[in-house]
Amino acid sequence: MGQYATRFPINVIVDMLGLDRADHGRFHVWYTSMIDFLGNLSQDPEIAAAGLRTRDELAAYMIPIIQDRRAHPGDDLLSVLCTAEIDGTRMSDEDIKAFVSLLLAAGGETTDKAIAGLFRNLLAHPEQLAAVREDRTLIPAAFAETLRFTPPVHMIFRQPCEDVEVSGGTIPAGATVTCLIGAANRDESRYADPDTFNIFRADLTTGSAFSAAADHLAFALGRHFCVGALLAKTEVEVGVNDLLDAFPTMAFAGGEVPAESGVFTRGPGSLRVRLTRRA
Template identity: 75%
Template sequence: MTTLPQPPDILSPEFAADPYPAYRILREHYPLFHDKGTDSYLLSRYEDVARAFREPVFTTDNYEWQLEPAHGGRTLPQMSGREHAVRRSLVAPAFRGRELREKFLPVIERNARELIDAFRGDADADLVGQFATRFPINVIVDMLGLDRADHDRFHGWYASVVGFLSNLAQDPETAAAGRRAGEELAAYLRPILAERRAAPGDDLLSGLCTTEVEGTRMNDQDITSFVSLLLAAGGETTDKALAALFRNLLAHPDQFAAVRADRSLIPAAFAETLRYTPPVQMIMRQPAAEVTLSGGTVPAGATVTCLIGSANRDERRYARPAAFDIFRTDLTTATAFSAAADHVAFALGRHFCVGALLARTEIEVGANQLLDAFPAMGFAEDAAPADEGVFTRGPARLRVRLGPGEGAARTAGAAGTA
């Protein structure tokens, strides 16, 4: 007789150190499990998580307590129906198509280059502390047309808001810091919004102030809440994904060499990183009615925790799911950054991440410029750094040895495009 393993504790130190063995146990033996520590039902299989993201019965009503206190108001993930469609139409154009390429690509390129220039010529660097954590936040500040001297202030607000959203253990100091960051950010933005409404510019913040869809415009609270969401969601995904991308590639030298030789593989490497080590490990939903899933039934109004890190390694969905393989055939790069993705790192359906293409652009620019600047790169420490975190997860540091080369001149020469 086989002994059934104990259900894992997702708030335990063992889970924080490495959640993937626990995910396997959940998928195999407890596909629907009520976790007392978070008072939520854990979904661990790909099929169930995909249903929770796609089916309208799964609402985002839980965001009223999970997101709203830090963001200072309702945000896109909380909305549904016409309200969601109109508000998404107000913000989406800046994150896709011609506006992203023509208006904001130079901003992305300039910020990557400036950060790399700060450690160009060094023998080693921490790609997390010196690049990945700064890059997406600096880009967002510049897209909004805000004072570049405030990059550090925004980085602090970003860290506090992300801490609030990741606070599964409900630490009161972390919660208070997140709420305070949201209030400070809103107070900083309000006078600037008045200026942009009176004299709009060509920046994202002016666009948010002036764009109208079906007779609807965003008010000050809409905009300050969206900026807070943009910092948290846009920063965290790109920050941790970029660090994990290089960690994963450096840990697989043959694949790293292939990407260095053929830069068109960067999107595939990013997509596989999102599947293999997703920056956001879990997202919550709340069913409006009783729902039957693998392993049982979830009552209406309960909190459901969709374990993205588990679903993306489901043996029922992927061949060799525990292997990092940028050449896998069961992950389609062409759709990996759309609502039709073969992974669930950006969610799916109507609440698919509005900034997915911005994240892809930042990853491509950042990776290309790093590879151009440093044709020699390897781990500076004995082993690849492990990921850290529970709600969000990624390397806390990534020290690499660096070497200069002819690519540095090509990167510096791109300054004229900014």
């Protein structure tokens, strides 16, 4: 996880923003601190203090760069954020810094779990891994099935604007509803053999799996559909291809399928793999 699955999306985000690649390591430290802070359900004071330090350190790093990029824009994402305007209004330095924090948290935490989950699922089904290795056009199907079978985000919150009838009960307007994506994606009335990982299943449409017309709910739906879905698809396709190209064989180092962990976001905490390097 720490050597590949997490590093890949964070490096991509830093590079998209046009920031110094020499600072990749700093961003990984900040990212880890941010994710620990957001998941600090036990209110550990040390984790909370580290999260607040990260907030201050990231602001001290980003604000001068944002101000310079306003004066000297380039062709990177940060320059686009600095120069974009709607009806004559531009984002403030603080807005842009906060957006960078959101990119790191939302774009890193979900994609690293997706990459790890995909390999966990394929390694647990060697015949499907062999098929993907032989035909790389199956990677999107493997990713789509991973999003259904082991979605990185398991909960999403909604508030209905009017009363809604569901399964014989009523959800009142304004109530906060915790929707369990992981459960919905295992709905036996929607998917055949839902508790089985199968990249060849006929009831999951790969072509629409990364759009608002997706058959699964891992990216949510409607106006709150994940804006980073296509970026995640590209990252996963490149990341998986690169790893398969570099290592012609791979298997679980311990021989057992690693367990998932997490409540709001979920995935393998550790994924130790024995790799054979290509000659």
